[in-house]
Every structure is written in structure tokens, then in C-alpha cells.
Amino acid sequence: MKRLIAGVVLGVSLTAVAHGAGDPAAGEQKAAVCTSCHGQGGAKPIMGSYPKLSGLGEQYLFNQLTAIKSGDRAVPQMTGLLDAMSDQDLRNLAAYFDSQEMVVNQANPDLVDQGRALFRGGNMASGVPACSGCHNPRGQGNEPGGYPALGGQNAEYIANQLKAYRNGERNGTSNSQIMMDVAAELTDAEIESVASYVSGLN
Structure with a gap:
């Protein structure tokens, strides 16, 4: 993977x-x-x-x-x-x-540890790669590759999009299949924690 x-x-x-x-x-x-x-x-x-x-x-x-x-x-x-x-x-x-500045949110302190672990290291047991591999360790994205900056994004929006990828409901761009494959292995708890973590990532 x-x-x-x-x-x-x-x-x-x-x-x-x-x-x-x-x-x-x-x-x-x-x-x-x-x-x-x-x-x-x-x-x-x-x-x-x-x-x-x-x-x-x-x-x-x-x-x-x-x-x-x-x-x-x-x-x-x-x-x-x-x-x-x-x-x-x-x-x-x-x-x-x-060109506009991203305003960073406040992550849920109870979810930070799990979210950080998933974002930085993935989940080897389920085959989920680290989010930081495509989206940058600081959540700043990969501009040439077309991967968005995630740091500061609304947690609710991120969670909804990950679920949409998991359900095969979001596609249409070159990176969609990658995200569908990744999200297919994420649990609801993992989605909630990583979404909260990146919403406060600066």
C-alpha cells in the first residue's frame, strides 16, 4: 500500500x-x-x-x-x-x-494522542499509511502533488470527507482513489481522532 x-x-x-x-x-x-x-x-x-x-x-x-x-x-x-x-x-x-491565512482550531485534548499517532505513523496493523506522508508532517500539504494542507481545517468537515471516501461517495479527482483506499481501513474512532488532531495542527 x-x-x-x-x-x-x-x-x-x-x-x-x-x-x-x-x-x-x-x-x-x-x-x-x-x-x-x-x-x-x-x-x-x-x-x-x-x-x-x-x-x-x-x-x-x-x-x-x-x-x-x-x-x-x-x-x-x-x-x-x-x-x-x-x-x-x-x-x-x-x-x-x-493566499489567505488559515485560522487554526483547537483540537480535543482527549483525542490528541491517538490522532497524532495516526497522522504521523499510520496504523501498521490495518495497513493505514501515515497522513503526513502526503499532507506533510506539519499538515502543510504537497502543492505540486495537489494534496491539501490540513492543519487548521474544521474537524467536522474532515471527518465527513473521510467517511465519504470510505463509503465511495467522494471521487472525481486524481487523488480520490488513494483516499478511498486509505479511508476504507479507518474506524470511526480513528476518523474522529485524526480529524480533531489536524484541526489544531499548526
């Missing part, structure tokens, strides 16, 4: 579109429609089930926006919102949100 994931990460990294092609200033002008759910700068969503968009990584954000617009990734709340936007508009949006 680890070799497979490492190989795919390398392949995606080598073939990813060069990041930095978006214009943050132009993206800010298009971001007003996003504010009502994700907050100013994408940093403070109105609900914990919505993702923070700030500082996630430009390539990751562009990939997700593209998948949502095409319908490859189903997000009912965003139906039609991106239809009138060009690829350059999406790149600009991605650049804008990536």
Missing part, C-alpha cells in the same frame, strides 16, 4: 499542472459568492461541516473547483455556482483562497 501511494504521489507530482498560474487579485473579485458559506477569505465557514478554503494549496483548490464545476465531484450546495466561470476564473479563485 505504501509503495503504491508513494508511486502515485510521485506520478501526480511530476504531471501536475504548474502551480502559480492564478491571479489572487482577480480571484478576490470573483469570491463574493463564496463568502456566504465559507466566510471572508474562506477562513471562517458558517458551519463546521463546510471547509475552510484559506491556504489549502492552489493546485488542490483548482482541481476541486474543476471537478465540482464538471460534476465529477458532487457538492449539491455548489450546484450552478461555477457554471459561468472559465478555467482562468477558477485558477484565480484558487490563487486567491490559497
